[in-house]
Amino acid sequence: MAEARIIDGKQFALGLRARVAKKVWSLKRDFGVTPGLAVVLVGEDPASQVYVRSKGKATQEAGMASFDHRLPAEATEQQLLELIERLNADPAVNGILVQLPLPKHIDTARALAAIDPAKDVDGFHVVNAGKLAAGIPGATIPCTPLGCLMLVRDVMGRNLRGRRALVIGRSNIVGKPMAQLLLQADCTVTIAHSRTVDIAEECRRADILVAAVGRPELVRGDWIKPGAVVIDVGMNRVSTAEPGKTRLVGDVAFEEAMQVASAVTPVPGGVGPMTIACLMLNTLASACRAAGAPVPAEAAP
Numbered sequence: 001m002a003e004a005r006i007i008d009g010k011q012f013a014l015g016l017r018a019r020v021a022k023k024v025w026s027l028k029r030d031f032g033v034t035p036g037l038a039v040v041l042v043g044e045d046p047a048s049q050v051y052v053r054s055k056g057k058a059t060q061e062a063g064m065a066s067f068d069h070r071l072p073a074e075a076t077e078q079q080l081l082e083l084i085e086r087l088n089a090d091p092a093v094n095g096i097l098v099q100l101p102l103p104k105h106i107d108t109a110r111a112l113a114a115i116d117p118a119k120d121v122d123g124f125h126v127v128n129a130g131k132l133a134a135g136i137p138g139a140t141i142p143c144t145p146l147g148c149l150m151l152v153r154d155v156m157g158r159n160l161r162g163r164r165a166l167v168i169g170r171s172n173i174v175g176k177p178m179a180q181l182l183l184q185a186d187c188t189v190t191i192a193h194s195r196t197v198d199i200a201e202e203c204r205r206a207d208i209l210v211a212a213v214g215r216p217e218l219v220r221g222d223w224i225k226p227g228a229v230v231i232d233v234g235m236n237r238v239s240t241a242e243p244g245k246t247r248l249v250g251d252v253a254f255e256e257a258m259q260v261a262s263a264v265t266p267v268p269g270g271v272g273p274m275t276i277a278c279l280m281l282n283t284l285a286s287a288c289r290a291a292g293a294p295v296p297a298e299a300a301p
């Protein structure tokens with residue numbers, strides 16, 4: 001069989017960001033509104049600093065206002081909550097992203113709950129998670145699952161009715177909302193996790209396989225149904241033969257998957273860029289709702 005198609009998330013994300021930028025301009029023109037995204041980083045984790053920088057860059061490239069807020073690693077929970085309150089009250093801020101993970105002395109659930117659900121562009125607030133689960137329109141969809149669904153539809157078409165989907169991982173950030181989206185798209189959805197009895201066998205039934213567990217190359221070629229679409233959310237840094245050098249690998253053994261699947265996302269260049277593009281889309285959508293402007297259809301799949 002021919003090798004699978006490599007799903008170019010980087011290219012798709014560039015296109016999506018261009019569509020967002022266009023709508024940002026028309027929102028400015030027609031409603032006099034410039035969307036704004038505030039990113040809050042607590043502490044100095046180098047990986048987080050890299051993400052925060054690329055989010056700020058993408059925000060500005062989309063024509064939106066970017067607000068950076070840094071708190072020291074020793075900042076108290078109270079200080080973070082006060083900052084979130086100020087951002088909630090600031091009309092120039094349409095989206096608030098509190099970079100995770102937070103330092104251990106801060107209660108993540110409490111911080112996320114403090115964000116105005118209308119400004120929760122991550123879609124992590126229980127109000128947005130609940131709306132997604134209950135099928136209530138107007139929910140903000142978490143960026144990574146939304147981006148994954150876009151890539152699946154790009155390959156398989158919009159209609160996913162009756163497809164068997166397996167999501168590996170049950171996090172609130174990726175696994176659970178991913179399963180909800182696929183369910184809403186009329187897939188038959190299974191969620192596998194660390195206590196699943198035979199993950200390989202579950203995988204072999206799946207037409208759509210989304211791996212989001214953070215275990216390097218967990219999914220092997222012989223776990224994959226021939227012709228399946230494989231979405232790899234994993235971003236694992238592993239050491240290489242060269243001392244001190246690391247390499248980024250997904251949760252899927254990419255080369256093996258390429259021999260069996262019909263389409264596979266690479267790592268990097270797959271899901272990661274889609275996460276950022278969907279963050280731009282969600283920020284635009286929040287600004288549209290605040291201005292009473294029509295919300296882009298892509299934000300409500």
Ligand SMILES: Nc1nc(=O)c2c([nH]1)NC[C@@H]1CN(c3ccc(C(=O)N[C@@H](CCC(=O)O)C(=O)O)cc3)C=[N+]21
Pocket residue numbers: 051097098099100101122143235248267268269270271272273274275276
């Ligand atoms: N509140 C919150 N929201 C987030 O969305 C959030 C977060 N916290 N904490 C950290 C994770 C991580 N994350 C990434 C997004 C894009 C890439 C990305 O674009 N990666 C590129 C490059 C990867 C590389 O080379 O390092 C790629 O996959 O091609 C990576 C990681 C968002 N996160």
